Amino acid sequence: TYVVTDNCIKCKFTDCVEVCPVDCFYEGENMLVIHPDECIDCGVCVPECPAEAIFPDSDPAAEPQWLRLNRDYADQWPNITCKKEPMPDADALNGLPGKLADFST
Ligand code: SF4
Ligand code: F3S
Numbered sequence: 001t002y003v004v005t006d007n008c009i010k011c012k013f014t015d016c017v018e019v020c021p022v023d024c025f026y027e028g029e030n031m032l033v034i035h036p037d038e039c040i041d042c043g044v045c046v047p048e049c050p051a052e053a054i055f056p057d058s059d060p061a062a063e064p065q066w067l068r069l070n071r072d073y074a075d076q077w078p079n080i081t082c083k084k085e086p087m088p089d090a091d092a093l094n095g096l097p098g099k100l101a102d103f104s105t
Pocket of ligand 2: 004007008009011012013014015016017031032048049050051052053054
């Protein structure tokens with residue numbers, strides 16, 4: 001599976017959802033996640049993300065905590081299939097460290 005990681009938080013550009021052939025993104029208040037049982041590992045979402053927040057689970061950047069978070073919330077959050085406006089400070093916050101502290105459901 002592919003995994004959404006911390007730099008999505010408070011950016012949520014949503015370019016990823018437009019290209020996913022199986023519509024396996026789910027939307028929380030300030031982050032998206034990928035459902036690990038639905039992702040078909042095509043990889044097309046990776047270059048679409050302006051925050052470079054998506055990694056295959058084989059990549060060290062996709063730490064186990066992120067895979068867990070994607071799995072947990074994909075079951076709870078609503079599906080998202082259409083691009084929407086990024087969050088208000090998306091460009092300013094793109095790349096800042098420690099965004100997990102700002103994660104909200
Ligand atoms: Fe969707 Fe492919 Fe990205 Fe998986 S890797 S989330 S199937 S676009
Ligand atoms: Fe998040 Fe990147 Fe998609 S910032 S919403 S994973 S395009």
